[in-house]
Amino acid sequence: MLWLKAFHIILMVTWFAGLFYLPRLFVYHAQAVDRIGQDRFKTMERKLLIIMSIGAVGTVITGLWLLGGWWAAALSTAGWLHIKLTCVLALIAYHLGMRRTVRVFAADSNRRSDRFYRMINEIPALLLVAIVIMVVVKPF
Numbered sequence: 431m432l433w434l435k436a437f438h439i440i441l442m443v444t445w446f447a448g449l450f451y452l453p454r455l456f457v458y459h460a461q462a463v464d465r466i467g468q469d470r471f472k473t474m475e476r477k478l479l480i481i482m483s484i485g486a487v488g489t490v491i492t493g494l495w496l497l498g499g500w501w502a503a504a505l506s507t508a509g510w511l512h513i514k515l516t517c518v519l520a521l522i523a524y525h526l527g528m529r530r531t532v533r534v535f536a537a538d539s540n541r542r543s544d545r546f547y548r549m550i551n552e553i554p555a556l557l558l559v560a561i562v563i564m565v566v567v568k569p570f
Contacts, residue, residue: 431499434492441488446558448482449521452528453551459535460544468538475532486525493518509570517557517564524553 452475459471534540563569 431496434496438489438492438496441485441492444485445482445489445521445525446485446554448478448485449525449528449554450551452478452482452532453547456531456535456540456547457544457551460540460542460547472536475535479529479532482525483529486522490518490522508568510564510568513570514561514564517561521554521557524557 455471455475455478459468459475462468462471531540
């Protein structure tokens with residue numbers, strides 16, 4: 431079980447690295463005016479999306495595996511777990527939004543400003559704080 435937890439954490443760190451960095455690439459991409467720069471950002475965004483998607487899928491699979499061991503007993507009494515899982519669902523939705531944005535940039539259809547991407551770049555940090563507090567402190 432400890433090996434599974436270790437891989438869950440490793441995969442989660444991989445996922446979050448992408449969630450933190452991809453919107454930053456969008457900031458720079460939105461500011462790019464030359465074709466060479468725009469093409470470079472498209473390549474970086476696509477490759478980062480692949481790596482962070484592997485981390486996301488691995489995190490979800492190992493998380494469900496960990497949860498499966500004590501699902502029935504813990505789910506009904508662990509309020510912290512409900513909040514954590516809600517945050518994970520929000521992260522998945524955010525990830526899918528980032529995937530959509532990669533496609534928008536790839537099609538040269540972006541209409542959002544670099545400021546917008548700077549603001550949404552904070553979302554995964556807030557969710558990470560909530561998840562870590564729920565898992566470590568278990569306030570509910």
